[in-house]
Amino acid sequence: MxxxxxxxxxxxxxxxxxxxxxxxxxxxxQGRKGPSVLQPYRDLLKLxxxxxxxxxxxxxxxxxxxxVCMAAVIAAALLVPVIYTGTxxxxxxxxxxxxxxxxVRFFTTLAALDAGSTFGGMGSxxxxxxxxxxxxxxxxxIFTVGLISSTTDLGGxxxxxxxxGLDLIEPSLLLAAAAFFIAILAENSRVPVDNPxxxxxxxxxxxxxxxEYSGKDLALMEYASMTKLLVFFTLxxxxxxPWGIATSMDPIALAIGLLAYLVKISxxxxxxxxxxxxxxxxxxxxxxxxxxxxxxxSLLAVIAYYILGVA
Amino acid sequence: xxxxxxxxxxxxxxxLAVLLNKRRAGMLIPYIAAALSSAMLIVMxxxxxxxxxxxILSLPTYIQRLGxxxxxxxxxxxxxxxxxxxxxxxxxxxxxxxxxxxENKYNLGRMGFLFNIFILSLCMVFTAGNAILFLIMWEIMSxxxxxxxxxxxxxADSVSSGLMYLVMTHVGTAFIAAAFLLxxxxxxxxxxxxxxxxxxxxxxxxxxxxxxxxxxxxxxxTKAGLVPLHIWLPRAHPAAPSxxxxxxxxxxxxxxxYMIIRCCxxxxxxxxVWWGLLVLLIACISALVGxxxxxxxxxIKRILAYSTVENMGIIFIGxxxxxxxxxxxxxxxxxxxxxxxxxLALVASLFHVMSHALFKSLxxxxxxxxxxxxxxRNIEKMGGIGxxxxxxxxxxxxxxxxxxxxxxxxxxxxxxxxxxSLFLSQTIGDPMVNILIPAAVAALAxxxxxxxxxxxxxxxxxxxxxxxSDHAENAEEASNSMLGSMMILASLCVLTGVLATxxxxxxxxxxxxxxxxxxxxxxxxxxxxxxxxxxxxxxxPLAVVIVFLLLLPLVYLLSxxxxxxxxxxxxxxxxxxxxxxxxxxxxxxxxxxxxxxSFGRYVGVKSEVSETKSSSPLIPARMKFHQEVEPVFERxxxxxxxxxxxxxxxxxxxxxxxxxxAYLAYIFVTLLVLLVVFR
Numbered sequence: 007m008x009x010x011x012x013x014x015x016x017x018x019x020x021x022x023x024x025x026x027x028x029x030x031x032x033x034x035x036q037g038r039k040g041p042s043v044l045q046p047y048r049d050l051l052k053l054x055x056x057x058x059x060x061x062x063x064x065x066x067x068x069x070x071x072x073x074v075c076m077a078a079v080i081a082a083a084l085l086v087p088v089i090y091t092g093t094x095x096x097x098x099x100x101x102x103x104x105x106x107x108x109x110v111r112f113f114t115t116l117a118a119l120d121a122g123s124t125f126g127g128m129g130s131x132x133x134x135x136x137x138x139x140x141x142x143x144x145x146x147x148i149f150t151v152g153l154i155s156s157t158t159d160l161g162g163x164x165x166x167x168x169x170x171g172l173d174l175i176e177p178s179l180l181l182a183a184a185a186f187f188i189a190i191l192a193e194n195s196r197v198p199v200d201n202p203x204x205x206x207x208x209x210x211x212x213x214x215x216x217x218e219y220s221g222k223d224l225a226l227m228e229y230a231s232m233t234k235l236l237v238f239f240t241l242x243x244x245x246x247x248p249w250g251i252a253t254s255m256d257p258i259a260l261a262i263g264l265l266a267y268l269v270k271i272s273x274x275x276x277x278x279x280x281x282x283x284x285x286x287x288x289x290x291x292x293x294x295x296x297x298x299x300x301x302x303x304s305l306l307a308v309i310a311y312y313i314l315g316v317a
Numbered sequence: 318x319x320x321x322x323x324x325x326x327x328x329x330x331x332x333l334a335v336l337l338n339k340r341r342a343g344m345l346i347p348y349i350a351a352a353l354s355s356a357m358l359i360v361m362x363x364x365x366x367x368x369x370x371x372x373i374l375s376l377p378t379y380i381q382r383l384g385x386x387x388x389x390x391x392x393x394x395x396x397x398x399x400x401x402x403x404x405x406x407x408x409x410x411x412x413x414x415x416x417x418x419x420e421n422k423y424n425l426g427r428m429g430f431l432f433n434i435f436i437l438s439l440c441m442v443f444t445a446g447n448a449i450l451f452l453i454m455w456e457i458m459s460x461x462x463x464x465x466x467x468x469x470x471x472x473a474d475s476v477s478s479g480l481m482y483l484v485m486t487h488v489g490t491a492f493i494a495a496a497f498l499l500x501x502x503x504x505x506x507x508x509x510x511x512x513x514x515x516x517x518x519x520x521x522x523x524x525x526x527x528x529x530x531x532x533x534x535x536x537x538x539t540k541a542g543l544v545p546l547h548i549w550l551p552r553a554h555p556a557a558p559s560x561x562x563x564x565x566x567x568x569x570x571x572x573x574x575y576m577i578i579r580c581c582x583x584x585x586x587x588x589x590v591w592w593g594l595l596v597l598l599i600a601c602i603s604a605l606v607g608x609x610x611x612x613x614x615x616x617i618k619r620i621l622a623y624s625t626v627e628n629m630g631i632i633f634i635g636x637x638x639x640x641x642x643x644x645x646x647x648x649x650x651x652x653x654x655x656x657x658x659x660x661l662a663l664v665a666s667l668f669h670v671m672s673h674a675l676f677k678s679l680x681x682x683x684x685x686x687x688x689x690x691x692x693x694r695n696i697e698k699m700g701g702i703g704x705x706x707x708x709x710x711x712x713x714x715x716x717x718x719x720x721x722x723x724x725x726x727x728x729x730x731x732x733x734x735x736x737x738s739l740f741l742s743q744t745i746g747d748p749m750v751n752i753l754i755p756a757a758v759a760a761l762a763x764x765x766x767x768x769x770x771x772x773x774x775x776x777x778x779x780x781x782x783x784x785x786s787d788h789a790e791n792a793e794e795a796s797n798s799m800l801g802s803m804m805i806l807a808s809l810c811v812l813t814g815v816l817a818t819x820x821x822x823x824x825x826x827x828x829x830x831x832x833x834x835x836x837x838x839x840x841x842x843x844x845x846x847x848x849x850x851x852x853x854x855x856x857x858p859l860a861v862v863i864v865f866l867l868l869l870p871l872v873y874l875l876s877x878x879x880x881x882x883x884x885x886x887x888x889x890x891x892x893x894x895x896x897x898x899x900x901x902x903x904x905x906x907x908x909x910x911x912x913x914x915s916f917g918r919y920v921g922v923k924s925e926v927s928e929t930k931s932s933s934p935l936i937p938a939r940m941k942f943h944q945e946v947e948p949v950f951e952r953x954x955x956x957x958x959x960x961x962x963x964x965x966x967x968x969x970x971x972x973x974x975x976x977x978x979a980y981l982a983y984i985f986v987t988l989l990v991l992l993v994v995f996r
Contacts, residue, residue: 054880061890063783065703065710076876077868084864096845097864098724098856101733105724112723112769119777119903121890122700127903130777134770135911141766142759145736149758152740158854217891222876222883294915301759308755312748 009255013088017240018080021233022046024275031279046232050225058221061121071117072219072226078109079230079237086240089263090252091164099158100148100245107193107234111137114227118215125207129214132290136199136211139297140192143185146304150182151245153311160245168248177314181307183246187277188300190238192293194231197282199293209287236271243270319361320374320388326354327437334429344416347429348409351436355406358398358440365395366823376450384507389446392830393583396823397443397575400671403809404567404678405436407802411682412560414796418689419558423468428558431468435461435564442572448497448507452490455572459486462569465561466553475556482553485546489539493576496532499525500584509584516586526585530592533580534599541573541629544603545950550626551610555618555694559685562618566625567678571670574632578663581640582831588647593640594753600637601760604630606920608767612774612909613922613946616694617684620775621677624720627764628673634757635666635735638742641754643832645745656834657849658741663828664821664836665734671813671820672727676719679806683713686795686803687779691788696778696905698789703780705792708800710780715807717776719814721769725858727814730846732765733856734821737848770912778905785899817858818844906944913944921947 026043033040060068084094085103115133118126152158154176155166192199195212204210216227244251250266252259288296330350337343365372372390390398412432419425438458445451463486467479497507503521504511515521535546542550550570554562581587607626614620642659686709687702688694703710719726724733739761742754784790794800813820822837829835839849847855877883890897913922924944931938972983 051879054876056880057884057886059886059888062887063701063890065781067703067714067781073869073872073876076872077865080868080872081861081864096855096857097860099854101736101854102724102856102861105722105729105733108721108766108769109723112718112721112773115770115773116777116781119773119908120781122782122897122902123890123892124901124903125891127777127908130773131903131908131911134773134908135915138763138766138770138912139915142762145758145762146755149740149755152854153743156743156850158737158740162854222880226872226876290911291914305755305759309752312743312751 009090010092010094013090014083017083017088017236018233021236024236025232027275028279032283035283050229053225054222056221058223061218063122064120068117068120071113072223074113075110075230076226078106079233082106082237085160086237087161087164087244088240089260089267091161093161095159095161100160101158114215121218123218125214125217129211132211133215136192139294140189143300143304144189146308147182147186150178150307150311154179164244164248164251165253168251168253178307178311181303181310185300185304194235194238196278198285198288201287239271239274319357320372323354323357326350327433331430331433335426338426344425345413347433348412351433352406352409355402358402362390362395362398365390383449384447386450387446388444390444392827394443396827400674401439401568404674407806408560408563411799411802414798415560415685431461431465439568446509452494462565466557468558478552478556482549485539485549489536492532492536496529499529512584515584526588530585537573537577541570542626543599544606545954547626548950551619551622554622559681563678563681566681567674570629574670578831587640587643590641590644593637593644594749596633596637596640597753597757600630600633601757604764605760608764609916609920612771613913613917615697615905617696618694621680621684625677627768632666632669635662638662638738654850657836658738660828660832660834660836661734661849662738663832664824665731665738667824667827669731672731675806675810676716679716679803682803683709686799690792698786699779700782700789701784702789702792706794709795712803712807715810717772719810721772722765725814725861727810730814730817737854741850774905774908782902783899815858815862818846921949923947
């Protein structure tokens with residue numbers, strides 16, 4: 007119980023740092039010095055002290071959206087194994103986690119329409135487009151993981167996989183992981199799907215939706231999306247590559263788990279930074295090509311499981 | 318005894334509606350009668366669900382050959398009856414307020430009469446224990462709903478929509494009648510109890526079984542609105558008054574799911590794997606096609622009607638999966654858990670039947686309230702209504718959350734169980750299954766995501782932002798009876814989700830009565846739902862709520878602790894320097910454009926941008942956007958059939974020459990032929 011809470015706190019505490027590191031790495035790769043990796047913490051704190059401006063046209067949906075989104079993301083964070091395979095799995099499984107994050111999507115896209123701003127509508131429309139086409143990929147990668155470890159319980163998957171050892175490196179797992187990585191890019195508004203650093207109306211998706219927020223509301227929305235990114239990273243790290251995660255409460259195992267987690271998250275952070283620095287954002291209507299590719303990867307993952315599993 | 322009083326109450330309600338026509342009481346008493354008989358239905362069905370034995374009512378029969386006309390309430394019937402009764406009760410309460418709008422415009426006596434008859438026929442369809450009695454009741458249900466569809470007969474499209482409904486429903490009935498006749502040739506009786514014997518007839522050929530199955534699927538698929546037999550649904554449901562749309566979408570289409578479950582599992586026995594795969598395939602297509610059409614629409618009721626096509630798809634995905642698993646577990650009992658997984662799929666499907674009935678009737682009622690106060694069905698002319706109709710907006714919001722499968726509402730629970738049952742298909746080593754089931758997972762995921770997009774768009778366009786017309790600006794809150802009934806349904810949407818563990822126990826009894834496998838002991842543990850394979854996958858809807866109830870105040874308190882209490886200023890929306898009017902916001906059509914751009918072309922959505930040139934080559938003087946939905950199924954499937962039928966009639970038209978002698982000769986020749994053939 008304590009360990010589970012601690013690892014959730016760890017995740018929540020690390021979330022702005024991960025975003026800070028990505029920004030800093032990107033700055034370095036672009037030949038800039040960039041802000042400190044701690045800048046996101048300062049930004050969030052600064053925003054918390056500011057007052058919020060809400061549109062006269064908006065209703066209660068916009069007012070409650072930041073709180074609901076934050077609560078849903080924290081609930082999702084409670085479910086993922088971070089350094090130890092035990093989680094609050096009693097609440098639910100991987101499917102519930104995906105649907106908890108769907109709450110975030112539902113409220114952000116709806117609240118974006120609330121102020122009657124064209125930017126909000128545009129962001130909402132595009133976000134729903136992107137997340138809808140990426141949803142089958144998401145579910146099929148989960149399906150594959152479910153097939154391999156015959157459960158969709160997050161702790162259970164980690165546990166099964168971590169204890170199976172290296173035998174697990176199967177084509178289907180790698181294919182599913184590749185598909186899931188593209189899904190992460192899409193779900194978290196990263197390049198090449200969206201550019202988190204832009205405010206150009208032609209290209210922005212996520213930023214367009216949060217344009218009407220300010221002060222505390224904005225802080226919560228930003229923090230929620232940072233945490234969401236780390237939740238997805240953690241899923242990737244501990245569901246597809248769970249080696250190193252602690253399977254018991256043994257302090258040494260926990261220390262190894264923490265170390266392994268930090269290493270895996272660093273690799274993913276670097277991967278995102280490299281992708282974002284080396285690729286251009288794609289045109290909106292070219293995105294279906296990318297997602298079709300991801301979908302085919304996930305479908306191949308399932309088929310590979312059956313073909314190789316039966317043989 | 319209770320059953321007789323239900324029938325008598327409904328009939329009395331119908332009769333009083335006619336007698337009290339054009340009086341004040343005529344707007345109240347028929348609906349009180351309907352609500353009363355619904356309440357009695359719940360009282361009658363609840364004990365059956367809890368296992369206190371079936372309720373049987375024998376009606377007097379005069380023709381022995383047609384079998385015994387009995388009404389029977391067993392677990393399956395009782396489940397559907399309770400779902401129906403909850404909806405009809407709420408709709409009855411709603412109608413009292415809603416129909417005020419129709420006063421002095423349309424005949425309210427007719428409405429009260431048909432309303433009661435329709436509800437009674439629905440109840441009879443769910444309980445009929447004899448094929449002939451069933452067909453009679455089915456016909457009364459179809460005809461009474463037809464008259465309700467054309468209730469607003471002065472409106473241009475209502476009569477033609479009604480006609481299409483009448484034709485399609487009778488085509489369906491013809492297939493059902495054919496299937497029943499084929500079953501009769503096997504058993505020699507029209508009683509459903511004897512039909513159940515078909516399951517054990519080992520000498521019955523597979524072709525015969527499959528033939529009956531196809532006929533049933535065509536017949537009931539028409540009523541369920543499965544693609545491509547759905548074409549009547551998005552026309553008829555919106556044409557009817559909203560209280561009737563709610564009944565049709567929430568209850569009437571479920572009669573098809575009820576009969577498919579009863580006939581396939583109860584009468585025929587699922588022997589062939591491809592039946593299930595066929596149902597699965599059609600259901601996936603229905604879910605996807607339905608939801609894409611819903612996204613392309615701007616008529617609020619048509620959006621909801623297309624979403625019914627989608628949700629029937631989801632329900633039939635569950636039924637199809639259950640059939641696949643059942644067929645495999647009949648063939649090979651060595652594979653573990655197959656019977657359990659079949660049961661899980663059917664439980665998921667039945668759970669979604671209940672969820673859909675609750676949230677779809679809620680949404681149609683909300684739509685009715687919005688339409689009455691904004692005087693339009695076009696969501697492009699609404700907007701900002703949430704500030705004027707606070708409660709309607711809030712209840713509609715619950716419905717939208719529920720249909721978008723947001724945990725822990727009821728829509729989510731059904732989808733969760735459905736996904737889990739599909740995930741567990743891995744024990745089957747059949748290539749077709751191994752490809753189709755992941756495809757079904759993908760289709761379900763895509764349909765679910767687009768449905769959420771569709772309801773974000775609908776809610777946003779109707780209730781949020783600035784009003785797009787004067788009517789929307791001056792919308793008035795619905796009356797208390799409408800709000801009350803919506804409140805009941807909204808709270809049921811939440812409660813059935815949160816307390817799903819109790820509901821699943823009951824639904825499991827129903828599915829066990831059909832499949833013979835009970836999974837409640839494996840699936841329900843305390844407050845959690847798990848998969849029946851002994852795995853660890855589980856959710857606890859109640860825990861989700863508790864987590865949210867803890868986290869929401871926590872987030873609020875913490876964020877207000879850091880940096881002091883929140884100060885809020887009200888300002889205009891960021892307008893880039895130009896004051897914003899009603900047109901400076903995203904339209905519903907614009908909002909769905911990216912998705913329609915990608916998926917619309919597969920179902921015939923066409924859009925066109927035309928420009929009027931001005932002196933500058935870069936800035937057109939006028940731009941016009943036009944989007945239309947080409948009726949693909951009508952054009953490429955129904956029109957050729959129609960044309961062929963007309964052609965054929967023209968060809969053989971010469972035999973109808975108008976001379977009585979010739980007709981008498983035909984009769985004589987036919988008689989001779991019959992005497993020779995059947996001598």
